[in-house]
Amino acid sequence: MTPRRSFVRAGGEARRAALIEATLDLIAEGGPEAATVRAIALRAGVTPGLIRHYFQTKEDLVAAAHEALMTSLTETSAAALEGLPDDPLARLRGFVAASVSPPVTDPRAVSLWSAAMQMVARDAGMRAVHRATYLAFRDRLEALIAEALGALGREGEDAQSLAIAGNALLDGLWIEAGLLPDHFHPDDLKSIAIKSFEGLLQIRFARDQDAIR
Amino acid sequence: MTPRRSFVRAGGEARRAALIEATLDLIAEGGPEAATVRAIALRAGVTPGLIRHYFQTKEDLVAAAHEALMTSLTETSAAALEGLPDDPLARLRGFVAASVSPPVTDPRAVSLWSAAMQMVARDAGMRAVHRATYLAFRDRLEALIAEALGALGREGEDAQSLAIAGNALLDGLWIEAGLLPDHFHPDDLKSIAIKSFEGLLQIRFARDQDAIR
């Protein structure tokens, strides 16, 4: 008679968080098909049946994990704005640079994002989350662009179209760098992004701001 | 005694192609997990066991399907260059416009691409195929850019960095349009792409070329 394995109770939120983190880890490492109920439970140090106690179905768990990931990315992005200077151009420059530098450019993040994109194409709920987070990022970029142009006395220009283009550029660089990490030197990526924004917006950033992270 | 179902022999290549097409359809519609051996066989009008006769393993079939997709995309992209005029700037403009217009911007293509990207992140073979096709596209863009700059007497500039940025921009627009089809009007997408290239390269395309598809 092997005795029943001992355990400690972790309380609701902590267990939920652990299960979500385990799910994200597994998806990042081995794709959605690696995130089986048994694998998730094993990584979370728990027994498979417990998942059913916190999530009605596995899909619920995956959806919760996706939401947690997106929230975390949004918060990271928001935090990046905190340390930036007041000068509108410098703020925009810092934001662009941060968007193509670690920890944003993280293979794990790109892997998770591409896994989520597949679901976005098929699931209406996922598409709603994606649209919201996409627009949140783009709106923030648009605001920064509008401020920068305003500081140059160019209020009338179409900041939204510029934000769409800038967002696409950052997305493209982010994805390509994540997929082919060896092909892009971090510094090159940053200088390409900044130079491209100078071209897109017809502006010129100050040259001596590389100290700003 | 139900008699054994009758069949006609399709010969090697036709059956291979049919199986590959069925695989791509299923992945596009329901993601990789929908492309089971049984579903593929059903859609191809065939019995599951036959797959093993043409492909040693299911992974082989999926890899063959990915290669067929990429080859097809590359050939479509190459064909778009055929009908373009000789003027370097007009050629570049037409190529950019084609890259963000149907049939390139096709939800099915984006769905398939995002499914493949997941495998790229994990499988070395897939990564090799991706690198090759990515560079093939980028090199073509770089050549077009170099010609356009050359026609303006600006030979010395860094066409490769500009191609990286331009490629990222096109990729980003392509992906976002594919994921949120209702958010982008095709004409807006095209004008944003063209205007962005004017900014990136500091050039100005002729205004009266919208007739060129």
Added chain:
DNA sequence: GTCTGAATTATACGCTTGCATAATTACGCA
């Protein structure tokens, strides 16, 4: 015509998956 080999179907096996359910354990509270 019939023979023969390849193309195709049919069947079955072992494994993994998600999920349901019952038995047990830890912990707060009286």
Added chain:
DNA sequence: TGCGTAATTATGCAAGCGTATAATTCAGAC
């Protein structure tokens, strides 16, 4: 100190997965 309840484990099941293998059928060669 004992009890009650929520948290957790243990076990089992039905379905679907990829694959192996044997039986059958077609189509062309002689």
